[in-house]
Amino acid sequence: MEQGYSTREAARIVGINLRTGKRWRNGHHAPGRGQKAVPPIYPLPGVGDEEVRSSRYLREEERIHIADRLREKVSIRQIAAELERSPSTVSREIRRNRRPMPRGGFSYQPFHANARARHRRARPKVGKIGQCPQLRDFIQDHLTMRWSPEQICQALRDAFPGRPEMHVAHETIYQALYVQGRGELRRELTRALRTGRAMRRPHRHAYKRVAGPIRNMVMISERPAEVADRAVPGHWEGDLIIGKGGKSAIGTLVERSTRYLMLVHLPLGHAAIATRDALAATVQDLPRDLWRSLTWDQGSEMSAHRSFTVATDIPVYFCDPGSPWQRGSNENTNGLLRQYFPKGTDLTAHAPQDLTAVAAELNSRPRKTLGWETPAERLASRILSLPPHRVVHRHGANLPPTATARQ
Incomplete structure (x- = not known):
């Protein structure tokens, strides 16, 4: 029938x-x-089924x-x-x-x-991930490697191009993790997500940050127009991630066009002078043409921005108060870094080689915004496109006499 x-x-x-x-x-x-x-x-x-539907x-x-x-x-x-x-x-x-x-x-x-x-419509139903052990194992293995659900979905399409049963949307992975009783993915894998939360949290308005006592700020509205479209490399966004009790910090620098990450070791604290010296030492590790500007929020750690500009020839622009989206790439990367440096922990326990390893791991992840190219690959292509005589580093950059020794 x-x-x-x-x-x-x-x-x-x-x-x-x-x-x-x-x-x-x-x-x-x-x-x-x-x-x-x-x-x-x-x-x-x-009785009444049609009415309540x-x-x-x-x-x-x-x-x-x-x-x-x-x-x-x-x-x-x-x-x-x-x-x-x-x-x-x-x-x-x-x-x-x-x-x-x-x-x-x-x-x-x-x-x-x-x-x-x-x-x-009858429920419950076995989800797509629960029906295919190979799909489930692939997702769990990559979650263990701290890949995001969206990166995993793209990897599935690349690895199994002719098998639609191995293709899922990233929301399917989130549902398999968050929805109680489905049992498709191990619940402890939620700790491998960017947030580390075992359940979803509604969006709330962040508290606006009060502007710090920074003199002679050059606001983001005066930043060159070429920075906005990300076509020209060398424009960076920076911030600090703060440790337990606000007593330790790590500096983060993200290049806007390649999303390449550099971490700044701050063993002497994150006061203005210590931050300035550590940033000036860090910028010497890349070619000169890859440092055109730096955008920061209005944190007091950048109070010495003018002496930093004099020493490195890198102009510093400041975001408007309570406007983290003006440094969107850096904010996103700071969220990724919290998987490695959780809130409420002492960040002085991490040596420079630890920061280098974390940055290398993030720079080797494929990014959707880069066409699934990694930041390291994109930066390498940018460097190769530079004229040979321009690929020089900033050795010998001098700071004012008030500077402390470079880390």
């Missing part, structure tokens, strides 16, 4: 009496003591209207307009719930369509 045969024809093919076929189709009560009743093939909806789903009377109008050869767009539904909704309903006919073709039967839709 699922293939479109009538009850009489189906009973003849199977080799049973028509009455028996109807009993199988409709179910029957227990014929005697100790015997069980048999439910119908398609259980009837309970969300309006996003088609109702039985709407399916009857679709069947009637299809027999009258009315177009799908006209039917959708009469039902005040999208044409794609009506088209999808007909395609999903039509019945194949024995002699070819299809027939849309509203009661059969309603029963199929109700059966399809």
Whole structure:
């Protein structure tokens, strides 16, 4: 009957009496003591089911209207307009719930369509990740490597281009982690996510930061226009991630066009002079043409920005108060770094080689915004495009006499 045969024809093919076929189709009560009743093939909806169902789903009377109008050869767009539904909704309903006919073709039967839709909505269902052990193991292995769900989804498409059963959306991975009772991915893997949270948290407005006592600031509105489109390399965004009690910190520098990360070791604290000296030492590690500007927030650690500019020839621009999106690449990277340097921990425990290893790991991750190229690969291509005589480092950059020794 699922293939479109009538009850009489189906009973003849199977080799049973028509009455028996109807009993199988409709179910029957227990014929005697100790015997069980048999439910119908398609259980009837309970009382009030149609009334409490969300309006996003088609109702039985709407399916009857679709069947009637299809027999009258009315177009799908006209039917959708009469039902005040999208044409794609009506088209999808007909395609999903039509019945194949024995002699070819299809027939849309509203009661059969309603029963199929109700059966399809039954919950709970096993998710796509739970149905495929190979897919589940691939996702769990890459979550252990601290890849984001979106990076994992792209890696699946690259590794299994001809197997759609191995392709999922990143939201599917989040659902498998966050939804209680699904059991598709190990719950402890939530600690490998960027946030480390075991449940989702609604977005809230961040508290606005009060401007620090910084003199002679050059605001971001005066920054060259070439910085905004990220076409020219060498424009950086910077900030600090703070440790336990605000007593330790690590500097973070992110290049805007390549998303390349450099971490600044601050063993002497993050006061203005110590921060200036550490930043000036760090910028010597890359070619001169890859340092054109630095954008920072209004933290007091950059109070010595003018002497930093004199020593390195790198202008510093400051964001507006409470506007972290003006340093979006750096804010995103700081979120990634919190997997390695959790909040509330002492950051002085990390040696320079630890920071180098973390930066190398992040710079070797493929990024969607770079066309799934890694920041290290993108930076290398930028350096190769520079003229040979321009690929020099900033050795010999001098700081004012008040500077402390470089780390």
